Amino acid sequence: MMNEGLLSFCEKLPKVELHAHLNGSISDETLLELSQASGLPEEELVELHNIVKNMKCRSLKECFKIFDIIHKVTVKPSIIRRAAMDVIKDFANDGVVYLELRSTPRRVEGSMTKKEYINAVIDSIRESRNIHPIIVKLIISIDRKAGVLEAEENLQLAIEAKEIHPDIVVGVDFSGNPAIGAFDGFIPVLEKAHKSGFPLALHCAEVPSVEETENILNLKPERLGHGTCFHPDAGGTQELWNALISAKIPVELCLTSNVMTATVKDYKNHHFDYLYKHGHPIVLGTDDKGVFSTSLSAEYCIAAKTFELNNDQLWQLSYDSINYAFASDYEKEKLREIFKEWKQKLLNTA
Ligand code: 5GP
Numbered sequence: 001m002m003n004e005g006l007l008s009f010c011e012k013l014p015k016v017e018l019h020a021h022l023n024g025s026i027s028d029e030t031l032l033e034l035s036q037a038s039g040l041p042e043e044e045l046v047e048l049h050n051i052v053k054n055m056k057c058r059s060l061k062e063c064f065k066i067f068d069i070i071h072k073v074t075v076k077p078s079i080i081r082r083a084a085m086d087v088i089k090d091f092a093n094d095g096v097v098y099l100e101l102r103s104t105p106r107r108v109e110g111s112m113t114k115k116e117y118i119n120a121v122i123d124s125i126r127e128s129r130n131i132h133p134i135i136v137k138l139i140i141s142i143d144r145k146a147g148v149l150e151a152e153e154n155l156q157l158a159i160e161a162k163e164i165h166p167d168i169v170v171g172v173d174f175s176g177n178p179a180i181g182a183f184d185g186f187i188p189v190l191e192k193a194h195k196s197g198f199p200l201a202l203h204c205a206e207v208p209s210v211e212e213t214e215n216i217l218n219l220k221p222e223r224l225g226h227g228t229c230f231h232p233d234a235g236g237t238q239e240l241w242n243a244l245i246s247a248k249i250p251v252e253l254c255l256t257s258n259v260m261t262a263t264v265k266d267y268k269n270h271h272f273d274y275l276y277k278h279g280h281p282i283v284l285g286t287d288d289k290g291v292f293s294t295s296l297s298a299e300y301c302i303a304a305k306t307f308e309l310n311n312d313q314l315w316q317l318s319y320d321s322i323n324y325a326f327a328s329d330y331e332k333e334k335l336r337e338i339f340k341e342w343k344q345k346l347l348n349t350a
Pocket of ligand 1 (some may be wrong): 104
């Protein structure tokens with residue numbers, strides 16, 4: 001059971017979401033609505049509805065099966081636009097004031113090119129500016145399962161989109177099933193992304209893999225996703241852990257995602273604890289709020305209850321997240337003002 005006062009504080013707290021995959025963030029309601037428009041045959045629609053009703057990942061493998069099902073629904077630009085609009089609205093309603101959505105450009109034979117996919121997301125981001133008090137950016141994802149050629153193509157599309165929309169397209173992500181595909185082949189693509197001016201947010205050490213983790217650290221990414229298996233207690237090594245701590249690379253931590261996919265045992269054993277105690281830069285994220293039935297407020301609440309954080313510490317955790325955003329200095333300053341004003345108002349009413 002959530003403590004009502006704590007949940008209400010976490011909902012009102014201005015928050016920064018830096019780790020949210022678009023397709024995994026679509027709520028059940030939106031997904032079911034969109035499935036009607038997807039043109040799925042009747043039997044597949046019924047199957048999808050059953051899966052959505054019982055959606056629960058118990059492993060990373062199951063989680064990736066669910067993404068495949070969601071991708072059967074998000075098959076044309078109008079659906080992508082609507083999905084992105086709803087996801088942005090959900091985050092804004094949850095008190096998120098700055099959101100970096102990440103997504104893998106997808107081509108669907110006969111109904112959508114990758115460029116149309118990207119443009120649909122960008123259109124929604126622009127439109128949402130007039131509706132919600134939230135800054136939204138786009139990070140272009142590279143799916144390791146799709147291979148190096150697709151990665152090169154996605155990077156090229158990201159470069160072109162950034163030229164036209166430099167205020168929206170802000171980074172490159174590396175994600176997808178960590179059990180598939182050797183990392184080495186992607187190194188030149190990610191180096192090129194860096195040279196092209198993109199900060200990198202790379203999924204890293206979701207499963208134990210010392211060599212891959214070292215290779216990722218060598219790229220000096222701006223942020224790491226999950227970072228589950230650095231510590232020797234979690235399948236990593238002392239050397240890896242020391243390297244992470246001394247590199248001070250901010251880690252995006254997704255508590256519920258890691259517990260639901262069983263990459264960590266339970267909340268208490270989440271590496272949030274080690275990193276927070278070391279004063280390492282961290283930011284809480286939802287990962288896939290639709291698939292994991294969570295929200296950023298819920299994640300703050302869970303962190304507070306599990307690691308005994310008080311309201312001041314929660315505010316500070318959220319405030320410090322601004323430092324790691326791929327936003328402009330001007331936008332970061334504006335965000336800091338919003339946070340300070342919110343805190344001042346709270347003190348005035350106490
Ligand atoms: P999309 O990129 O289609 O908008 O969002 C879903 C995709 O994000 C998935 O197919 C997968 O490639 C990636 N993704 C979502 N959650 C995770 C995660 O926890 N770990 C990894 N490695 N990739 C993820």
